Amino acid sequence: MFQHQVRNDKVKLIRENPCNPWLNIVMRIDVLTLFPEMFESPLGHSIIKRACEAGIVNIALTNIRDFAKGPHFKVDDKPYGGGPGMIMAPPPVFECYEHVCSLSPKKPKTIILTPQGSPFDHRKATELAAEDRLLFIAGRYEGFDERIRIGLDAEQISVGDYVLSGGELAAMVIIDAVIRLLPGALGDEDSAKDDSFSDSLLEYPQYTRPEDFRGMKVPDVLLSGNHAEIAKWRKEQAVERTKKQRPDLLD
Numbered sequence: 079m080f081q082h083q084v085r086n087d088k089v090k091l092i093r094e095n096p097c098n099p100w101l102n103i104v105m106r107i108d109v110l111t112l113f114p115e116m117f118e119s120p121l122g123h124s125i126i127k128r129a130c131e132a133g134i135v136n137i138a139l140t141n142i143r144d145f146a147k148g149p150h151f152k153v154d155d156k157p158y159g160g161g162p163g164m165i166m167a168p169p170p171v172f173e174c175y176e177h178v179c180s181l182s183p184k185k186p187k188t189i190i191l192t193p194q195g196s197p198f199d200h201r202k203a204t205e206l207a208a209e210d211r212l213l214f215i216a217g218r219y220e221g222f223d224e225r226i227r228i229g230l231d232a233e234q235i236s237v238g239d240y241v242l243s244g245g246e247l248a249a250m251v252i253i254d255a256v257i258r259l260l261p262g263a264l265g266d267e268d269s270a271k272d273d274s275f276s277d278s279l280l281e282y283p284q285y286t287r288p289e290d291f292r293g294m295k296v297p298d299v300l301l302s303g304n305h306a307e308i309a310k311w312r313k314e315q316a317v318e319r320t321k322k323q324r325p326d327l328l329d
């Protein structure tokens with residue numbers, strides 16, 4: 079399912095698609111990272127796994143360190159002007175990027191994960207889901223040399239106002255949110271439409287069996303079989319919930 083590029087440029091397939099892995103797919107996603115293994119479990123289950131196996135998306139993981147030179151394959155260095163920590167240096171990132179770009183003719187939409195980026199939300203997920211090819215650069219250390227963003231024409235995205243230890247988890251959050259919006263990724267096409275945020279409202283409350291659980295009953299309207307009443311109730315509940323939990327969404 080995932081492709082791993084290794085230092086000698088040979089491609090190791092973890093789980094191969096039965097057909098040519100890059101033909102007739104809806105989207106190709108490349109991730110440039112120092113920790114490709116981090117992605118395997120979170121992206122190797124359920125909806126994402128099925129989308130990969132159905133050929134809706136292909137995810138290729140490439141280790142930036144495989145493009146580093148010198149005895150220690152260094153990818154970071156001290157910041158000019160001083161300051162704490164180390165930052166990601168341009169050469170291995172550029173070489174890794176150029177190698178990955180050469181694997182497919184379509185120019186990727188390139189995204190750098192950083193807390194300095196613009197906030198990720200449902201609208202951005204929808205925008206990214208319309209692309210053919212996405213390339214994420216997940217960094218570690220104190221951030222990136224500015225020339226990486228400029229030279230690779232990359233958009234900066236943040237998944238929230240807090241600092242993670244690296245961009246990997248942020249990349250996985252975005253990849254998950256984008257893949258579920260790809261045509262055919264969800265078994266039931268309606269389930270993405272009703273998701274929270276798809277119409278600027280949070281999702282209405284849901285219930286399943288049993289009808290009475292420890293004295294907590296399913297609202298009568300949901301048992302009524304009256305579809306118009308159910309739709310009206312759900313809309314009211316969604317508005318109520320949004321007012322209470324996320325009034326900012328209604329502005």
Ligand code: ADE
Nearest residue numbers: 191192193236237242248
């Ligand atoms: N890397 C570290 N923190 C991050 C965040 N909040 N969003 C995206 N990338 C990050």
